[in-house]
Every structure is written in structure tokens, then in C-alpha cells.
Amino acid sequence: AQSVAQPEDQVNVAEGNPLTVKCTYSVSGNPYLFWYVQYPNRGLQFLLKYITGDNLVKGSYGFEAEFNKSQTSFHLKKPSALVSDSALYFCAVRDPGGNFNKFYFGSGTKLNVKP
């Protein structure tokens, strides 16, 4: 069965420091991986995706993510955090198999960036 894990409920980082939000996945087949951000009382916004090719993908608002096939991980990163990055972040995988339109989400990680 396909699944996504975000091992940290919360990540705290100081403004200006690099940030990492962790995600591991389990899929049968080649994964389609996504990161989303959610601000309070809003829907999820798409940040970036990995489909194939370069293991480092760049996305919106200066975020990037590193795909590691051997560790089945897709960690979200940013070189210098902003207070405005404080939000809830979700990792997701699209089922590469028979149920192609189904997405599986991690439980979310709350990012707190302190001034």
C-alpha cells in the first residue's frame, strides 16, 4: 500500500537559518511526489513536485526538495527561513499504480519560524 510519513509534528527554526521538513514515502513503482503549504483557514497551495530526472527540485517561494530513492525520502528545504514561512506543510504521493488518481498525504508538519 502507498503511504507517506512526516516524522515531525513541528519544526522550529530561527529566521535566516536553513530549514528542513522531512518526508518519507512507500510506494510500489516510481513515485510522483509533491509538497504543499497550508496557511490558517486556507486551502493547500502547491509548492513543488518530483516526477523524474534531477534529484533536487526547485519550487515556489525559494523552497526546494531533495529526492533520495535509496532512503525513500523527499525532504523539503529552504536555505534561509522567513517568518512568513510559518505554516503547515504536507508531503503527498500520487499513486503510480492502478488507482492513478488517488493521492496519499502525510500528517503534516507545522513550521514555526521565529524572528
Add this chain to the structure above:
Amino acid sequence: DGGITQSPKYLFRKEGQNVTLSCEQNLNHDAMYWYRQDPGQGLRLIYYSQIVNDFQKGDIAEGYSVSREKKESFPLTVTSAQKNPTAFYLCASSGQGGGQPQHFGDGTRLSIL
């Protein structure tokens, strides 16, 4: 501007009442989804539809119903059988390609009166 529109933003339900949440998209996406989000929690899939006139149950379909009569629209009815309906409901859509992400509406917050 293409996107997903959910309405209303806030909704209140009385005991024994059914309520319907609206979701409309103009992205020409085939697949549409309904998720429930409880405070501080992740997303749980209620129903999804891959094509008009077809839909599948998700992980928590009990007490909910949907229809997909038009490609653009995927309304969700929260029935009186759903005993704990207070939550934030999110609608999403996606294109058919594997690299296509989901696009989300801004949600409807449902509360019990």
C-alpha cells in the same frame, strides 16, 4: 483566472439536518476530491471522482454523499447520519497526467448549532 471555488466559507448545521457544500472548478480537470480536516490534523479522503457520473468512497465516506453530474461540479452532502460533522472541508481537483498536482479550494468550515 482558473481555480476551484468552494461555498459557503462558513456553514452551520442543525441536528438532523442535511447540508450541501458546493465545489466548482474551471480547470477542465477530470478528477475531483473531498477531504475532511480536523483541527491540527492531516487530510482524510471522503470521496473522489475520476470522471463524470462516477465516484468512489474514500477512507471516511460514512455519513456523506456526493454527485458528479457535470465535470465542473462535485457537491458534497453531509447527512444527519454523520454524527460529528464539525470540521474544515476541502475540495480539490487534478489533471490526468502523473505529474499533475492537486489544486485546492479555500475550504468550507462546518459547525453544529
